[in-house]
Amino acid sequence: MPTTTRNPLALKAERCVAEGRHYKVTNQATPLRALAEFLSQEDRTGHFESILDALDQRLVPEYPPTSWSPKASWNAIEDGMQALKDLVLVFRAVAEAADIPVIETFGKTIIRTLIDRWVGVMAWMRRLLVYASRTSAESGVVGLTVVTQFSASLMLMVTGSGEDPFRLEIVSMTCTADLILLLLCQVDPQTQRHYDLAPDQTPFLPPTLCTIIQLLHIYLEYSVGAEAMQLRLRSTKASTRRMAIRFFIRRIEEIVAHSFKSNLAAAAKSYLYLVVSVSILVHDRALWHTFDLEDFIFKYTAALCTLTKKAETLKFADTRFWANVSAAIIVLVKDFLIKLSPNPSAHVSKLVEGGLLQCVAICTTHQQDSEADLDLKSDGNALDALFLLYPFMYLSKVYFAADARGDSNLWRDTCHVRRSPEGGHMCDDRPSIKP
Numbered sequence: 001m002p003t004t005t006r007n008p009l010a011l012k013a014e015r016c017v018a019e020g021r022h023y024k025v026t027n028q029a030t031p032l033r034a035l036a037e038f039l040s041q042e043d044r045t046g047h048f049e050s051i052l053d054a055l056d057q058r059l060v061p062e063y064p065p066t067s068w069s070p071k072a073s074w075n076a077i078e079d080g081m082q083a084l085k086d087l088v089l090v091f092r093a094v095a096e097a098a099d100i101p102v103i104e105t106f107g108k109t110i111i112r113t114l115i116d117r118w119v120g121v122m123a124w125m126r127r128l129l130v131y132a133s134r135t136s137a138e139s140g141v142v143g144l145t146v147v148t149q150f151s152a153s154l155m156l157m158v159t160g161s162g163e164d165p166f167r168l169e170i171v172s173m174t175c176t177a178d179l180i181l182l183l184l185c186q187v188d189p190q191t192q193r194h195y196d197l198a199p200d201q202t203p204f205l206p207p208t209l210c211t212i213i214q215l216l217h218i219y220l221e222y223s224v225g226a227e228a229m230q231l232r233l234r235s236t237k238a239s240t241r242r243m244a245i246r247f248f249i250r251r252i253e254e255i256v257a258h259s260f261k262s263n264l265a266a267a268a269k270s271y272l273y274l275v276v277s278v279s280i281l282v283h284d285r286a287l288w289h290t291f292d293l294e295d296f297i298f299k300y301t302a303a304l305c306t307l308t309k310k311a312e313t314l315k316f317a318d319t320r321f322w323a324n325v326s327a328a329i330i331v332l333v334k335d336f337l338i339k340l341s342p343n344p345s346a347h348v349s350k351l352v353e354g355g356l357l358q359c360v361a362i363c364t365t366h367q368q369d370s371e372a373d374l375d376l377k378s379d380g381n382a383l384d385a386l387f388l389l390y391p392f393m394y395l396s397k398v399y400f401a402a403d404a405r406g407d408s409n410l411w412r413d414t415c416h417v418r419r420s421p422e423g424g425h426m427c428d429d430r431p432s433i434k435p
Helices: 008-020 030-041 045-053 074-096 101-134 144-159 165-172 174-184 211-221 223-235 238-257 261-281 285-293 296-313 319-340 344-354 356-363 382-392 396-405 408-415
Strands: 417-419 425-427
Touching: 008 030, 008 045, 008 074, 030 101, 045 074, 045 101, 074 101, 074 144, 101 144, 101 165, 101 174, 144 165, 144 174, 144 211, 165 174, 165 223, 174 211, 174 223, 174 238, 211 223, 211 238, 211 261, 223 238, 223 261, 223 285, 238 261, 238 285, 238 296, 261 285, 261 296, 261 319, 285 296, 296 319, 296 344, 296 356, 319 344, 319 356, 319 382, 344 356, 344 382, 344 396, 356 382
Parallel strands: none
Antiparallel strands: 417 425
């Protein structure tokens, strides 16, 4: 058991969150009203600060201990875990009742308080992640799943609520970027795959297979977050940067490889979130070069092709899935190749080699939602991406890449694709290329 008494504010927040599941979250929701009444009785920021006191940077236990054992510094680790859980509960309760004035005011106050203590909170999160990854998976007390869940949950609550200047200050801190990178590289010791948190672990998020990828996307949507992440990756030594960037690629390959009919839609959404996030990062030319060393265009395209063929085999007709696949194709072509590649002619064969023509051929035969899960600045659909590739189709290396995959028939169809004067598509007598 923790060596400290549970915080009154955390206990009240925990009860409100637990009971709130049985109520419709409105101004009349009894648990949230109880929290508002609790906060209005007196200044409760002292209770919040006492949670942060337990997460003071000076209390972070050393690692590795002089004589390592799984029980070393256990009391401190247990107290830190409890404080982190309490912090998450408070922010979650505040987020769910932000429309109640007393709670909204309290939420703004604690964010200002948190800024001065954020470095300590991040230091504790990093240590808990490292400690958990070195602890036997059978201990069942500090597991990577739990630590990663609470870390991702807290990060989402402090970064995912608009252009608040205090939240932006937290986003811009280097330690925040460091924690996101650390979350991305966490591996389940039992499955030996990167963690992808399920929606039921973070129920305040829209359904998605990988909450950590969604966290990355939310973080990079802030310009200060993108700049902080680019600076962090650019300033580290080349070997570390390359290792970190491999996580951006390997994670989505694992998600696609282990996707089934029950989670295909979530896999497509996670894929879209990730490639959009990477498209933000590779605006930095040095990072583009490092991603290119990892052959990211080919690997991302191959992963999407695998996902698309799985859906086709399973006769998966979800219209939002196909909208997300179509949007992902546009990102690969319009953003990675046309806008960002320093030499599109050198990279177009990577798209074809990865199976882009097959992705387009399959995708255009399926009905899609009018919008994907992300509102992309890059307009268009899968067939529009094909027209962007048209000027490159006559390069010999593009043909050889298609022929090596057995897609030479798709290559020939693509070379005959034209736009009609009315703006529609013509492909000889065909509306689109055929798989």
